[in-house]
Amino acid sequence: MGISKSTRNQFLAALSVNLLSVSFGANFGLITAYFPRMLSHDKLLADVDNINNVDNIYDVDNITDVDNIYDVDNIDDVGNIDVDQIQEFLNLYLALGAVIGAIVFGWMAEKFGRRRCLLLMVIPAMLSWLLIILIKDWRYLWIERIIAGSVGGCCYAVIPVYITEMAEDRFRGILGTFMPLGMTIGMSIIHLLELMIGNWLAACIMIVIDVAFLRILLFIPDSPEYLQRYNKKEVEKSLRYFRGISPSEDAQYQVELAKLSTFCETLENGVHRDENNLPVTNVSNQKALKAFIIGFGVILAKLLTGYYNMHQLSKFYFTNALDGHILVIIAQLLGTFSATLLVERVGRKPLLLNSTAGVGVGLVLILYKNRFEPSNYEGGYLLTIYLGAIGITTLDFVISTEITPPKKRSLALRVQIALSILMYPIFYKLPRVMEKLLIQADFLFANFSMLLTILFALYLPETKGKSIAEIQASLE
Template identity: 35%
Template structure:
């Protein structure tokens, strides 16, 4: 589900293969993320599958939410494990709970069993968000780093679209059997890739050089060019500067660069959650209905998923051309405009003004919000956070940032409906638009451009 230019040179091919194969896991998690929405017709209406009868909306809510604590546990456990046994073995292990999820679903006979399946898949999702960005950052060349990092978000979006399409045509049990193929394909394809050079440099310099040669497409020492020799020298030098200090210490997190990188990353995580685009997805059916749309809810979900994937594809295409900061600014500005327009429409409608000639505006604004969000703020932040964080503490800091994101997602998903009841849809959307404007200012002032820079140059700019 990714787009690659034909004729990739050998030095790029191995990096693309690694990024694509590892993100088969994120493709599977994208399917998990929207599984309940794609299957809700059967879960709420088909009484033959469960001993307890059809699921109530409350039970469906608990089944859906079970993935969030799983993601929290997965981010903690797999983020820690990646530093102990390596990125590659950690990611291969994460495929097991993902396989367990798809295997439990066909045999589940009550909501608790479905919730257990979702919890297992959530742990694999926590691994995706914490370990994959680190792994990609550590193996990629500077000129490819963000493009390869964007495949993560691209496959998440592709998974969401895939599950909605399959759910529209097939029973959720049939879909589960089909989707077992994805984590199995991940295990087969990803096993061919070596560990990341940076992780190996901490333990075995000879293996680190072999890994770097593989990812740069250099088969023998005679083929090594000056750029490779400089990169290898920087990699080994960065590790040699830490003799006798393999363990992290508090000072590593309190340096000026570490503090600034963490605060910028935290700001991007807050922008990712508080702009409201993710929470608004729960109101997709309401927005389409209010606008007078007669589309079935599942078809609406497919349309929105396609819009989201298109936005992510555009960011993948332009991330190395326009730059990360530019994409983030365009993205959050588009969200601000869409939310402002939608809030104004609902506000004027609530005040009794005739807005019938503008009943297309909610759908258009919602589409703009989702396209803009997926073209930047929901996709670009993952490689940017990994790029900004000093290599020694990268795994730990990314883990903390992703755990923060999961906690915020859980809270915002719960309070968003209460805000719409208390403040109304116009008031809630105006608040989201206000946050979006604040994040425009934050990104413009504090987020550095990382396009085309080495990790060392990025660190020097902080």
């Protein structure tokens, strides 16, 4: 039995919009792959003692110890420059751009349409890659980081909403995981490309991906839900496309249109009807607030569990920092792909509970290993990264967009993204502050992980296979 037209069209749309996620993921991972080499090749830093054969640094054939070039530790004191601090500032500029992108482009998506907003994002996406090619001095990378961050903010604020609105209930979870999967694939690709062909050609390939995103999305309509609410003239084309209804199947189209119209009427008038067509009470502000808090908690889990910090600590667990980072990306890629395969079979809630609990247990084991058996713990570290990826980093936006009332979904997601990004510097600095107080940050993150596991077990509704209306009802 072949794949139905509706299934094919929904998967094609999700894959197409997430080409932008691949581009952003590659840009996000570029600094780790490219920045140390950029520093080591800077003519202003040519007198660095820790880099072998500085005089011939621009002669690739004379570079015999590539690991030393990529090892950030070997250039930590380059001309009184703290490499970790520079990368930290560049990440903060990226976060600033993400806040701007989430707020501005999230608003534009609500005002002008999800598809138009995503098409517009091709401009900053391509511009950021052009800057990678043109910028020769790392001191100007902050400009590129802000522009790249705005693309990421758009991805976070617009793509989950678009997919939730256009996907059928049976595919909503799988298609929702395409965004984090695309970003992780992008991070993996850029490391391979940068190693094999250098940053210039790698950036050119990413520009080609952005152009492919533009060309394909031009032929894919906006979500039926958005068009029904704001542009009813185009809703027929969209509904027929995503539900696989041919022009001759008018009866089926009228059925689907009636469902969509009733659903959107609920959003506008604040009432819905039961099976006897009797009015039922509105989605209350209290329910919307509950959904917002739960969704924000799921998104904030990346920070509360210390998952973001674990990526920064890879160089402490591996002899070679670059090799360690690549292994971390592979573990995250496997975890994200596992979530894609399991989300509609196992469910969102079990995956998320296993993820938070797994990260908590992993952190405790790492603490024990570091204290009583001071040796490398690469396997346990990578397993913890994998467990975090099967839920914490993959299902956050899927769950948040599903449980939030549709009319408030876009605004709530923008606020959640902005707040979580603004809190990022606090949690990024927390391990260093606690280290000065002689307190293990991993212990705090492990406790947060276990607390989140308990709270999600008590209050998080399962959304697998449910319609948006059924999900809203479960928040009572």
